Amino acid sequence: MTAQRDETALAGPPDRREIRAVFLGLMIVMGLGAIDQSIVATALPRIVADLGGIAHLSWVVTAYVLASTATMPLYGKLSDQYGRKPMILAAVLVFLAGSALCGMARNLPELIVFRAIQGLGAGGLLPLSQIIIGDLVAPAERGRRQGSIVAVFAVCSVVGPVIGGVITDLLSWHWIFYVNLPIGAVGLFVITRALRRPHRIQARRIDYLGSLLMTAATTALLLVLALGGTEWPWDSPEIGICAALAAGLGCWFVVHVRRVPEPVLPLDLFANRTFVVASAVMALASMGLLGSSVFFPLFFQAVMGVSPAYSGFLTGPLMVGVVVSSIVNGRLLLRSGRYKPAQIAGLSLAVVAFAVLAWGAATARGFLVIEPAITALGLGLGLVMPNMTIAVQNALPVPHRGVGTATLVFFRSLGGLMGVTGSGAILAHALQAGGGALSSAPDAGPGGIATLSPQAQAAMIELYRHAIATTFELGVAIVAAALVALLFMPELPLGGHPAAKQQAPAEG
Structure with a gap:
C-alpha cells in the first residue's frame, strides 16, 4: 500500500x-x-x-x-x-x-x-x-x-x-x-x-545492426579527424582506408535505418527543422570555439612571451564569460520564455570577438585588446549552447527526446574535433610556409624561442603571430556561418512558461 x-x-x-x-x-x-x-x-x-x-x-x-x-x-x-x-x-x-x-x-x-x-x-x-x-x-x-x-x-x-x-x-x-x-x-x-521517476518500458526490438553500423562509421570518421595530419599523413593509406570505411558504412547505415521499423537513430529527427538547424549551429559554434581557443595558450606563450602557468590564467576569462552569460541567460529565459533572441545576440557577439582577436593578433595588440575579446567570446557562446539544448528538448516529442539530446551533444563533439583538426592543419601549413625562420630553428617551439638570436626570435614570433591570427579569422567565418544558420530555426513556445498558449508542440 x-x-x-x-x-x-x-x-x-x-x-x-x-x-x-x-x-x-x-x-x-x-x-x-x-x-x-x-x-x-x-x-x-x-x-x-x-x-x-x-x-x-x-x-x-x-x-x-x-x-x-x-x-x-x-x-x-x-x-x-x-x-x-x-x-x-x-x-x-x-x-x-x-x-x-x-x-x-x-x-x-x-x-x-x-x-x-x-x-x-x-x-x-x-x-x-x-x-x-x-x-x-x-x-x-x-x-x-x-x-x-x-x-x-x-x-x-x-x-x-x-x-x-x-x-x-x-x-x-x-x-x-x-x-x-x-x-x-x-x-x-x-x-x-x-x-x-517511473519510466514505462515497452518491449521493442533492438536495432543491433544499426548500432554497430553507426558506431563503426562514426569511429572511422573520428579516426580521420583525430589522427589526420598528426599520427597519419593526410595522404597515407590509413587515412584513405578510414575515410572509405566512414563513407561506406555511413551509406549502409542510412539505407538500413530507412528499412527497419525502430532504428537506433530515427530519421524522424531530421524532419524536425529545430533539431536540424540546432545540430548545425552547435557543430559550427563548437568548431569555431575549440578550433581557435585551443591555440590561446600557444599564442600567449609564443607571441606574448608569458609562462605556461600564466597563459592558463589569461585563458580563464573565456570560461568566466561562458559562466556569467549562462547564468544571466537562465534568468532572462525564465522571464521572457524566448531563447532565439539571446542566441542571435550571442553569436553576433562571438563573431565580433573573433574579428577583434584576429585583428589584435595580426597587428600585435596587447592584453588590453586580447583579454576583453576573449571574455566577449565566452559571453557570446554562453548564450548559445545551453539554449540550443533547451530548444531541441522543447521541440521533440518525449519518445525522441533522449536520442535527440544525445545526438545534439554528438554533433557538438564532432564539430569540436573538426575545428581542432582543421585549425591545426592551417597552423601547420602557415608555419611551414615560413620555412626560412623555421629552418634556422626547427625545434623552436614556445619554450625554445628565447634561446634564439634576436633576429630569429623576431622572425619566429611574427610567424606564430600571423599563423594563429589565421585560425582566428577562420573562427570569424565559422561562427558567422552558425549565425546565418540560426536565422532559419523556428522559435516555439516554451513549455511551462506563462507566455506559452499551450505546451510546446512537437514540430515536424
Missing part, C-alpha cells in the same frame, strides 16, 4: 527537494567526465616516463575521445527505450571500471585499451544528465539550471590541471584514475536514491 502511494506521488511533477537531490548527483557525474581529460593531460609526461611509448602517447587521449563521442547517440536511444536511470547507472559503472583498469595499467597498450573502456562510459555522462534534467524541469525553467552545468565544466577545466599535477607529484599518475572511484561512488549513491 505504501509502495503504491509512493509510486502515485512520483507520477506527479517533481518537487524542489527531489530536483535538487537529482541535480546534485548529476553534477557529480558530469564533473567526473569534465575533469578527466584535463587531469590526464597534466600527467601525460609522467606516464611516458613510467610506461614509455611516446610515439603512441596521443592514443591515450584519442582512444577516450573516440569511444565517448561514438557512443553518445546510442545512450540517448537506449535511454528512450529502457529508461534514464538504468542507462546513467550503467554509464557511470563502465566509466569507473575503466578508471580502475587504467590505474592498474602496466604498459601503454593496456592503458590505451582501458582508456577506451573508460570512454565508453563517459559517452553517456553528459547527454544522459541533460536528458534527465529535461525530463524533470520545464523548458522555461531549464535555462536557470543550465548555468550550473556550465559552471561545473568551467571549474573542472580550471582546477583539473592543478589537481592532476598535485596528485601526480604527491602520489603517482595511477591515482588520477583511482580518485574517480570514491567520487563516482557518491554520485551513484545519490542518483540511485534521488532518481525514482
Whole structure:
C-alpha cells in the first residue's frame, strides 16, 4: 500500500527537494567526465616516463575521445527505450571500471585499451544528465539550471590541471584514475536514491545492426579527424582506408535505418527543422570555439612571451564569460520564455570577438585588446549552447527526446574535433610556409624561442603571430556561418512558461 502511494506521488511533477537531490548527483557525474581529460593531460609526461611509448602517447587521449563521442547517440536511444536511470547507472559503472583498469595499467597498450573502456562510459555522462534534467524541469525553467552545468565544466577545466599535477607529484599518475572511484561512488549513491521517476518500458526490438553500423562509421570518421595530419599523413593509406570505411558504412547505415521499423537513430529527427538547424549551429559554434581557443595558450606563450602557468590564467576569462552569460541567460529565459533572441545576440557577439582577436593578433595588440575579446567570446557562446539544448528538448516529442539530446551533444563533439583538426592543419601549413625562420630553428617551439638570436626570435614570433591570427579569422567565418544558420530555426513556445498558449508542440 505504501509502495503504491509512493509510486502515485512520483507520477506527479517533481518537487524542489527531489530536483535538487537529482541535480546534485548529476553534477557529480558530469564533473567526473569534465575533469578527466584535463587531469590526464597534466600527467601525460609522467606516464611516458613510467610506461614509455611516446610515439603512441596521443592514443591515450584519442582512444577516450573516440569511444565517448561514438557512443553518445546510442545512450540517448537506449535511454528512450529502457529508461534514464538504468542507462546513467550503467554509464557511470563502465566509466569507473575503466578508471580502475587504467590505474592498474602496466604498459601503454593496456592503458590505451582501458582508456577506451573508460570512454565508453563517459559517452553517456553528459547527454544522459541533460536528458534527465529535461525530463524533470520545464523548458522555461531549464535555462536557470543550465548555468550550473556550465559552471561545473568551467571549474573542472580550471582546477583539473592543478589537481592532476598535485596528485601526480604527491602520489603517482595511477591515482588520477583511482580518485574517480570514491567520487563516482557518491554520485551513484545519490542518483540511485534521488532518481525514482517511473519510466514505462515497452518491449521493442533492438536495432543491433544499426548500432554497430553507426558506431563503426562514426569511429572511422573520428579516426580521420583525430589522427589526420598528426599520427597519419593526410595522404597515407590509413587515412584513405578510414575515410572509405566512414563513407561506406555511413551509406549502409542510412539505407538500413530507412528499412527497419525502430532504428537506433530515427530519421524522424531530421524532419524536425529545430533539431536540424540546432545540430548545425552547435557543430559550427563548437568548431569555431575549440578550433581557435585551443591555440590561446600557444599564442600567449609564443607571441606574448608569458609562462605556461600564466597563459592558463589569461585563458580563464573565456570560461568566466561562458559562466556569467549562462547564468544571466537562465534568468532572462525564465522571464521572457524566448531563447532565439539571446542566441542571435550571442553569436553576433562571438563573431565580433573573433574579428577583434584576429585583428589584435595580426597587428600585435596587447592584453588590453586580447583579454576583453576573449571574455566577449565566452559571453557570446554562453548564450548559445545551453539554449540550443533547451530548444531541441522543447521541440521533440518525449519518445525522441533522449536520442535527440544525445545526438545534439554528438554533433557538438564532432564539430569540436573538426575545428581542432582543421585549425591545426592551417597552423601547420602557415608555419611551414615560413620555412626560412623555421629552418634556422626547427625545434623552436614556445619554450625554445628565447634561446634564439634576436633576429630569429623576431622572425619566429611574427610567424606564430600571423599563423594563429589565421585560425582566428577562420573562427570569424565559422561562427558567422552558425549565425546565418540560426536565422532559419523556428522559435516555439516554451513549455511551462506563462507566455506559452499551450505546451510546446512537437514540430515536424
